[in-house]
Structure formats: structure tokens, C-alpha cells
Amino acid sequence: MNLKVINETKFKNIIISVRFRSPMKKETVAQKMVISDYLTNVCQPYPTKAILVDRLNAMYGASLSSNYMTYGNSQVVELRARIIDPSYIDGKQDLLMEAIEMMKAFLFEPLLDGDGNLLKNYVDESIRMTLSKTTRMIDEPSQYAASKALHDAGKGFALENQVLFFEDAVKAITPASLLNAIQTMVREDYMEVVVIGNVDPIVNAQIKDAFNNTGELVPAVSYTLEAKQTDVYQEEYRDISQAYISMVYQSHVSNVDEDYWKLAVANAIFGQTPSSLLFREVREKHSLAYSIHSGLQPYDGALCVNVGVNEENIEKTIALIKEQFTRVQNGDFDHDTIQVVKDMLANSLYTQMDDLHGILNFSYRNMILANDATVEDIIANINETTLEDIMRIMANVELVETFVLRKGDDK
Template identity: 30%
Template sequence: MSTIEEHVFKQEGYHLHMIPTKKYKTNTISVKLKSPLNREVITKRALLPYVLQQATSNYPSARSFRTALDSLYGAVLSVDSSKKGEDHVMTFRMELPNDEMLSGDESLLKQGLALINEIIFHPKVEGEALDKAIVNREKQTLTQKIKSLKDDKMSYANTRLIDEMCKEESYRFHVHGYEEDLNDITAENLYEYYQDMLSNDDMDVYVQGNLDPNEVQQIVQGTIKRQSAPNRSENKTTQQDAPSEVKEIVERQNIQQGKLHLGYRTSIRYGDKDYYALQVFNGIFGGFPSSKLFMNVREKHSLAYYAASRFESHKGLLLVFSGIDPNDYEQAKDIIEKQMDAMKAGEFSEEDVQETKQLVVNQLRETMDNQHGLIELMYHQVLSGSKVTPNEIIENVERVTHEDVLQVAKKVALDTVYFLTKEEGGNE
């Protein structure tokens, strides 16, 4: 297994992470801006990257901006927002050809970095405001996105589970913001928040490709300029124990398929010694098609259209998702809980452990083979303050024993059951 190198340079106002590799024909730039989740500004943060990518000071029209991107030999730009533990992360990504694939004097990487710098630090402004037409258009787009997530009942049920489970924690805030906030967002107050973000967010720049780390540092240092240099904030994601009495929430809508979602507390996060056993535990319990949830709830008892689990690496949560007939609520919930009881009783074989470890390792290797996936994996170190490399994660997973998985199972505690079901008197 090839070793993944990471060279980290502390720049003025940000950290540069250089990942040299000859695996790809393209180079990737990824800029991440992180701030604690905050209900007052989360909708602005969800909106902002989409506004910034539309036009800049030097490329003020959609056509001129597109021409600038096309001049980089078809470079691909994307933006998004994500929730990592109790932090909100904005990401600006660019994928562009390796200079070795082209003939030309000026570094394509340098040009790509210059455009990323333009997008983040030199947006199109009108006095003390972002471009009003762009802001209004992107507000409409975000409104549609929020509505579509409500219409997707699996996504809606997951959001509602977190609403109820984390009622007193910042993790409950919605990553894409709130529709009711959008009317109050103006080009002026969004620009004001943008200035605050530039001053206070933690910023990490990742450059990955067939490149020399020291050359990249010189190019980045001369291209991406940040005036202020905030001290990197500490990871302060809160941990809570499951309540003594499980919360049970039933919500009714005009739907045919019920959504039964369960939220568990694990008290295990990325960088903890039990994190690797948690990955294997989740795989045996509900993470793969060979898992207990899939085989028992869906296949054996035919009680679910789907049944699976996943864990949140930076918050210590394990979430179960299932789509069921509304009439099968009690039976489905009982069988899901029995699968968890079986895990706590050690009712899984050594063969289950070995097979699942291989599945987890294969999944990690697939992530590492993907340019964006590898950067996300490396960024876990920043989020957690833990310097565990991707290769060490694989080694630690391979060392997990049956006893390790059993000890993790004993830590998992049910917090909240959320059931989205049909309206009373609805069609059978």
C-alpha cells in the first residue's frame, strides 16, 4: 500500500496542505472555510458560496467568468456547504489538468489558484453590497433546494430526527439553512457577513497532484493573500449521554411509506481509540448489504423497503434509517432493537468481523483513490485535531478484534425514535 504524503505549511491566515501524487492526470485545489454552527448566520453561510462563484471583480458577468474558467482548459469548479460535528464548512473546489499534459509557459496551477483567490477574496460588489441580482437569484435557488429536501421524505425524516435528538445542541442546525431566514437576507447584510467570514473563519487550502511541495508553497504564498490571521479555533463539539428514557416522536403526513429512523449515542469520535472498532461495528450492524439490519429487517422479515445505519464521525452519533409500511411500526422497531441487542450480546462471528473489516478497508481505499475523497479524509485531521493518516486508519481497522467490537456495542445507547407515518384514517 503506497504511503500518502502530506506537507503542511503555515501561511499568513491559513494552512496549506500539499498532497503530492502521480496517480491522476488532474490537479485539485480545495479551499475550506470553517466556523462553529450558529443559527443566526447558517442560512447566510449556506447561500454565500453559491453567490461568490457567480461573478468576481475582474469577471463581473456570467460570460466573462465562464470564459475565465474555460481558458483553464476546461477546469471544473464546484462549491458546497457541509456540517462536520458542530462546525459548518464551506468548500471551494477546482479540478484542472496537470501542467505536464499541456504546452505553455504559465503554470495552469497558478492561474487556477488566482481564480480561486478571486472568487473568495474579490467578489463582484456594488459599494458595500454583493451584486443584488446574483443574491436574489441564488436566494431563489436555495429556496427550491430547501423545499426539495422537505419533499424527499427520507431526508426530511433524518432532519427531524436530528431536530429532536439534538434539541439543545448546535448540531441540530440545518446545513442548508432555513427558508424563513431568506427574506431577511439582503445584498448588504450578506456582504457584511462575508467580511466577518473572511476575518474569523479557519481556512485550509489543499493542493493535490503531480507537483513539488516547495514549488506549490511558493505559488500559493504569492497568489492567495489573506489579510487577517485568526488563531485556529479548538474543536468544541459537545457530547451528551442518551436520556434515561428514550424519546419517541410520531409525525403524520399524507404519505404512503413510513420512515422509521433511530438515533443512538456512541460517545466515540474520529481520533478516539474506539473509532476503528466503531467502523466495524457499524458495518456488521447496518452499514453493508451483509449487515444484520439488511438481512433481518429487510430480507428475512420483509418489513422494510430499505434498512441501514451510518455514523457521524465528529459528533458521536449512530443513525438508523428504514422505510416501512406504516402498519408495521411496532414490529419493525422491535426487530431493529433486537439487532442492536444481538450486537451487545456478542452475537456475531469472528468471520463477520474479518469480512466486515475487509469491506471497511475496501471502502476506505476507494475513498483514497478519489481525489476529492482523499482530501475529505485528510481534512478529518484538521476537524478532530488528531494526526491519524489514512494509512494508519486502515492499519487500525485491520487490528480490530471481536472483543473491540463488543466493547463498542456496549457503549451504544438509544436516544430517540422518530416515525414519519400516514395521517390517521389515511388509505390502508
């Protein structure tokens, strides 16, 4: 178990995040997805949702939520609580421990039926909710195209395990199998706890006592996509108003590499910002799309471009994207843009640290990467980036797949 308590007094709330991290295995993805919905339904001390809501209201509007996330070769189920800083409430200094006891109940005291299984109606509800989320993602063409491209480009790697493609496995879950999955998770998955807010360090021992298991440390989560086939083109058809293009590149750079933040600068010049080549050429100059964006998959060593265009502009748009990529490789752009994107990335990091959830994400990144980098360290790395660095790094980036969801009859 790994615990990090960050004493931060500028917020009125405290966040407690308990995360169970395990290796990314295809056979457990569906279980983790459903667990993330089921986890805050009911437990022995809170046998109905109404009782839970009443208790959260009595705790001055506290909240309890759960999530499923992936980080490269790892998958994570999170249970998160948010409470008001007890210093704002006279006589309620034990509010933090009340929240922790509630979280413990949902993790370690499941509500069972007479046969010793989870209640079927709540399990069925969580399955329906999970399928509803994935169905919405499939029905949203831009989201489907992006996930499909990552799934195909990532064959044989953790990246292929996009949540859209586990419908059958989700439907196969039973109350007994879900109970076993939850018990295995809380017992064997590596537990990581982050607490942020106005927290007295004296509670560290209490938190460690409350959350403890025998899970072993998961190996490094980051890797680099190394697809053997490159520049693959695939398409599907659907009754949609416009086409969606998703292109996946392998960067050969992971977020633990020295070159990662230099890659981030290169990507920002390519397509992340309104001053990027993709935005200026595809949107402003040629008016082919309302929005176009490139982004990094930092734990998978991948770079992605996503855009929606009219059917007749597909080939022209793909050609323009490739052309802008080559320009970055050759250093054929306004070099003043380098400083612009450096400032943008630095401001984004500073803004992140002004938000409670941003601090949580930054702290957890350091935790799973076994890193103690500060924002200032990262900004210094960003500012060291040169034109030569950008050209060198982008010269090694390869297009793996272009996926196009086209307008037309899917038959």
C-alpha cells in the first residue's frame, strides 16, 4: 500500500482517493468496468441508496464516486470521497475519519443475499449502466473512430483494450463472479491512497490502518507502442452526417523518457493548440473542419490526430495532416511558435496545480511513475527544448494507422 498525504490549505474541500491498480489483462477489463459502477451502490451499513444519500447530506454535502481508468500496462478502479474541510465546521474534526469509514464499508462490507452473493438487481443495474456508457461511446461517431483506431493500432499491446469492445464480457458477469472480482481486487490489487487538503499529518497512521491489503507493487506502467505494421488504412461506413478521421502514430517515447516533454512541445506545434500547424492549415486556411486536434497517449507512447470532415474532403484532409507532420519533422514552421507553445504548456501546468483534482492527477502520475518531479522541474525540461530536439524526435515518429468512419451504408 502506498500512501501520499498532501497538506494543502487553499481549498475548502478534502479529497480522499483510494485506487486499486492491477496489470492490464483483457480477461479482467469488463469486471473492473462494472466494479467501478457497482462500488458505490450499496453495502451492509448502507443497504439502500436513500440511506447513503441521507448520510452524505448529513456529512455537509459529502460525495462518493467511483471510476475506471487505464494507465498504459495498468488498469485502475478508484473510490473517491470529497468532504468539506472540517475546520469550517465547529465540532466536526472527525469528518475525515467518518468519510474513510464509509469508504471502508463499500470496499470491505458488501451487501449479500441469502446465498452469499451480491444482490442481483444492483448487479444488473450496474451492467446496464456500463453498457449504456459504452453504447453512447459507440453511437458517438467521433469517439468511436478514435477508440477504433487506438484498438486496431494497439493490437498486441495494452492500447487495444478500449472499453467499447467488451460488451459480451460485461453481459456475462454474474453476482457471484462480480463478488469474487471485488474481493480479489481489494485483497490483491496494489492499493494507492492520495489525500489532499487541510489534513493533519497525524492522521497518516489512521489512514494506513484503515486501508491495508496484501497487494504487490505493479511493475512500471508505461511502455511504447511498437507496431510491426505501419501506415495501415482502414475504413467503416455508417449513416452519419460527416466522416471522422483518426490517425495513430507511434512515438517511441514514453512519459518516463527524458525526451517526453520535448515530444509534448513538438506535438503542441503539430496540432494541440490554436497556433498549431493542423489548426492553421486544416481549419483556418482550407476550412475543412471546425476543429482538429492532436494529442499524446503518454503511457502508451502514441500520438493521435482526430478530425471530422465532409465526405468529399477525406483524402485532402489526410494529405494535409501528413504534410504538416512532415513540416514539423523538417523544422518548416515559424520558429517563434516554439516559445509560444512552451509558455502554453507551462501555463497549463500551473493552472492544473490551482485545482484540487489537478493536484490529485499530478500527484498520482508521480506516484505510479515512481517520480518526484515538480511542476518547476517539468517546465525547466520544456524550456530546454530546441528546434533540433523537435526535428530529432519527430523524425522517429511513425504513422501506424489511419481509420476513417465514412458516411454511407454500413453493408
